[in-house]
Amino acid sequence: MIDIDQVRSDTPSCANVLHFNNAGSSLMPRPVFDALQRVLRDENEVGGYEAERRAQEDIQAFYSEFAALLNAKPDEIAFVENATRAWDMAFYGLHLEPGDRVITHASEYASNYLALLQQSRRLGFEIDLVPSDQTGQIDVAALEAMITPRTRLIAITHVPTQGGLVNPAAEVGAIAKKHGVLYLLDACQSVGQIAVDVEQIGCDILSGTGRKFLRGPRGTGFLYVRQSILDRIDPPFIDLLSAKWTGTDSYELAPGAKRFENWESYVAGRVGLMEAVRYARSIGLANIETRVTTLAQDLRDALGAIDGVSVHDLGARKCGIVTFTKDGIDPKGIADALRASQINVSVSPVTCARLDMDARGLNALTRASVHYFNTHDEIGHFVNAMKQV
CATH class of the missing domain: 3.40.640.10 (Type I PLP-dependent aspartate aminotransferase-like (Major domain))
Structure with a gap:
């Protein structure tokens, strides 16, 4: 088991920002x-x-x-x-x-x-x-x-x-x-x-x-x-x-x-x-993998239940990266709106993965990536923020 209180204490930035951009650059522990x-x-x-x-x-x-x-x-x-x-x-x-x-x-x-x-x-x-x-x-x-x-x-x-x-x-x-x-x-x-x-x-x-x-x-x-x-x-x-x-x-x-x-x-x-x-x-990589995989799937499920949001993750096995779009809103606009609320995500443009995204007709995706120090409360906060975007 991971001591979440301890790892969040070791990550003081958790008090200031909701960080779902770990696939970009994570928060350093103390x-x-x-x-x-x-x-x-x-x-x-x-x-x-x-x-x-x-x-x-x-x-x-x-x-x-x-x-x-x-x-x-x-x-x-x-x-x-x-x-x-x-x-x-x-x-x-x-x-x-x-x-x-x-x-x-x-x-x-x-x-x-x-x-x-x-x-x-x-x-x-x-x-x-x-x-x-x-x-x-x-x-x-x-x-x-x-x-x-x-x-x-x-x-x-x-x-x-x-x-x-x-x-x-x-x-x-x-x-x-x-x-x-x-x-x-x-x-x-x-x-x-x-x-x-x-x-x-x-x-x-x-x-x-x-x-x-x-x-x-x-x-x-x-x-x-x-x-x-x-x-x-x-x-x-x-x-x-x-x-x-x-x-x-x-x-x-x-x-x-x-x-x-x-x-x-x-x-x-x-x-x-x-x-x-x-x-x-x-902490243990097996412990990290279990928590990250669970948090990410909970996030996928919650985002998929929002009107107009589509989750685009592929694969029989999935990890901590969650990509999605929302009807009528550019992914960069989503990222900017979330950032204004102290929520960090990133955008994956087609130029990063042209073979895959061209074939799926995708020009850009909003990417939210969780880590073991994130929490289910943060997922709830994120989903509520997405409903307002």
Whole structure:
């Protein structure tokens, strides 16, 4: 069980705002904010390098905390400044050639699909779009049927930005392993709100962010790369941290996933993100998942009962993201009206998920995303506010 009074006490902002924008950027708990402040205060008082030396224990704990969170090894974890760059560092380093094929799904996030388009033009590989099943999630049987001898990569998003869908990541992983295909999973919206186990899922690469459901600071992200496939990726750029200059004309990549890191990084953010992972693990991801899933479904049900409101979440399994429209009102107008009442939501435009939203005739959606520190009273308040919009 989660001590809701305690976690809300650890989140002082709960007293000032109704925050249903956790899929955008969640509220930091006090221990995370304190960890950030501690490093920043040291930087101000003794200097940046000196502050980093003081924080070495916490910096190293970043790797062990993430390893425990994802069921990985510490040397399979890298700190990257955001989820997109983490995804890019792996994807742009893959050896893809003309005639190769990459499989993805209509729920893919805009940044990822833009990278696929760019590299397909540069390198000449083909993009295959796996269809959805009747629930809107990846059709696993169709995915397997699409694999050819030239299929080199399956790249999917675990939880899309534009809805509550949770794609069947483990089932995809079993197919990828069966056919010996690399598997890249964008877990930007899943890590922190549902349990994510890289061994159970079977992904080779996983990327994510700190600011969303992990409740960490902005400007932080992470990358997991399975040890056994490290040498199949050539980092798109390196520096004196990710590689060692061994001779005038030679270098060696850093061991493990550190070859995907930069020497210069947001030290306070790294420590803050480590503390966010530690905080989430202290609550328990299974506990978090149960509460978030329940709150979100209650919100869907309540919104669906409002005259003129349509809920647009797909999938056999759903998470803490709830997307909806209201007849005759632009989603941005809804978000603005709610913000005036100290209620935070966000808007998912078609440009974030064109393959999915174009097919459904959607130009934009209002997105409300709950977390474990939210309450049923807040859902009631939110629904009443929506009735007035």
